[in-house]
Amino acid sequence: MPRWDPEGESRLREAALQLFLERGYENVTVAEITERAGLTRRTFSRYFADKRDVLFAGSDELPAVIGDRIRTADAALAPMEAVLAALDAVAERLADQAAIAARRQAVVRASPELQERALTKFAVATDAAADALRSRGVPASTATLLAQVAIAIFRTAFERWLNAPAEVSLRDRVRESAAELSSSFGSQPS
Amino acid sequence: MPRWDPEGESRLREAALQLFLERGYENVTVAEITERAGLTRRTFSRYFADKRDVLFAGSDELPAVIGDRIRTADAALAPMEAVLAALDAVAERLADQAAIAARRQAVVRASPELQERALTKFAVATDAAADALRSRGVPASTATLLAQVAIAIFRTAFERWLNAPAEVSLRDRVRESAAELSSSFGSQPS
């Protein structure tokens, strides 16, 4: 491959992650990323919609996984049960990604712009879950509510897991968070 | 005021909302907004951090309201109860804003870029609620979880309310959504 390596996209992702870690997202220019990757600014735009997207490529499969699992879950399961089962599936997919996830999260945490994009990624997953719930017969706005709550549970679990990946599995963190929320509704003094 | 009316900011907001409704967010340029408002592009940047912000100005007080209410809620209330009480307060603040909110939501719904910013605004409210919960002694990650769920409840309630503002009050929609979620946890077959 004289003119270009076949890994243009992954080289761009890696170069971007490196530069972001070195100098911070806002202090890195697209031209610098492509320069390090040996490509051109125009080429960057062909792989990624915008500068932020270079960090989130690959996270587009999780929403599909969530939707599938919810749809194919045992029909006897209550909606929330089906959602939690789907989160288990996602947790297994991410089980070996702790290292990469931590590196990326460090970058995201330092940049409001990237946090904003991360929220849209969560929103895409939320929409996928909500759609799947509706196909199980859950009313539209109820489905959205449950989906949002599910993603909230997962985000909490994911964060706890990243803080100590070796101690408790992501899967167990999901169950822990769900149980915690459930008990917040159950024990209501007054 | 010969050279400039004192209402520069509000004129910009109104001009922007009009133009967005007329031609869609992406097809409107900052220069056009300022032109309609009788100002300059540079002045726009002094009022709003970026083009999206012109739609969300004024929504910065709600997080403070939420935080205050959670902090000042009866100390005997369970965390989730305190949060729901705070949502009641926000609901009352917005009770008479249905018309404006609907107009703005129409614009946001049509633009992914604006939806992204809307998510950030929700995130700010979430953070405020989480901080307040922590000051009540709720563990950090539990506080974040409950705050996210609270905002999810509110978003659901808000959407239902906008669909029929005259039928059920926003406050009652909040309670309705909360009860719905609670029962999703309560009735778990198998």
Place this chain on the structure above:
DNA sequence: GCCGTGATGTCTCAATGTGACATCACGCTA
């Protein structure tokens, strides 16, 4: 051995966000 296809480069432009500095109106003060 040629050629189409696809990935990449080059050139160009509109739009955005921002820094530096000028300008103008207003209120205060002597």
Place this chain on the structure above:
DNA sequence: TAGCGTGATGTCACATTGAGACATCACGGC
């Protein structure tokens, strides 16, 4: 009443981004 400082606005310039139009080059199939 004149002058002055302050704050809001305008003017100019620049770096960066995202995208269209077109050229270029390598590879695989015929």
